[in-house]
Amino acid sequence: MRTLKTRSGREVPPGVTTGRPAGLRGRIPAARMERDADAVTALYQMHYRSLVRLAALLVSDLATAEDIVQDSFAAMHATWHALPDTNAALCYLRRSVVRRSRSAPRLQLAAGTHAPGLPGSAVVSALRALPVRQREVLVLRYFADLPEAEIASVTGMSAAAVRSHAARAMSSLHAELHPAGE
Numbered sequence: 001m002r003t004l005k006t007r008s009g010r011e012v013p014p015g016v017t018t019g020r021p022a023g024l025r026g027r028i029p030a031a032r033m034e035r036d037a038d039a040v041t042a043l044y045q046m047h048y049r050s051l052v053r054l055a056a057l058l059v060s061d062l063a064t065a066e067d068i069v070q071d072s073f074a075a076m077h078a079t080w081h082a083l084p085d086t087n088a089a090l091c092y093l094r095r096s097v098v099r100r101s102r103s104a105p106r107l108q109l110a111a112g113t114h115a116p117g118l119p120g121s122a123v124v125s126a127l128r129a130l131p132v133r134q135r136e137v138l139v140l141r142y143f144a145d146l147p148e149a150e151i152a153s154v155t156g157m158s159a160a161a162v163r164s165h166a167a168r169a170m171s172s173l174h175a176e177l178h179p180a181g182e
Contacts, residue, residue, distance in 0.1 A: 040077045043089055048073075050144065051097050057139045058101035060128055068104055072096035094144070095154045098136055126176040134169035137162055 048069060055065035072093050076083075083089060127135055133155070140151045152159045 036080045037077070039086065039089075040073065040080060043076075043093070044073055047090060047093065051093060054094065054139060054144055055097050055101050057124070057127065057143060058098065058132075058135060059104045064104050065101075068097055068100045071100060091150065091153060094140070094146075095156075098140070098154055101136075102132060122177065123173075126173050129176065130169050130172055133157070134165045134172070137165040138169045138173070141166060 051069045051072070052062070052065050055068045056062050059065055059068065075096060076089060076092055080086070080089075083092065127138065130138070136155055137151060137157075140146045140154060141148075146154065148159055148162050151157075151162045155162070157165070
């Protein structure tokens, strides 16, 4: 079993990467455990970068964003056998990233820098000035390109709350990026 490691050098504990509590290791066939690990690895390869961009927009720090995504993958791998629908694993990961981002320390990037693949600093600065829920809704809608129903599922809000937060956030962004008189 491979040990996951963040780009910032932080290793995920080996016990977490096994994916199975000690009591289950003997009851789950080795072939199934290997198939599960392959499925998680494929998800990791396909979605790691987009999930890091999502987290970076929510927490303002690339190293913290990478740690959040690594922790989310490790947690999902540990409970892969218990997922009711493994086809919904990406939704589970997004939800995990958003929730972990809420409790992460809000660190700021150095002035004039931003994470690779993210939009310019004026938009990011205005986005980071929004309340957490409004920022989450906009990031999931416009950067992750998720439909309203999936945003509601990922954030734990109702569809009406998603629409309301999006409208307020867009109004705030417009006011911030286009001040009166310009």
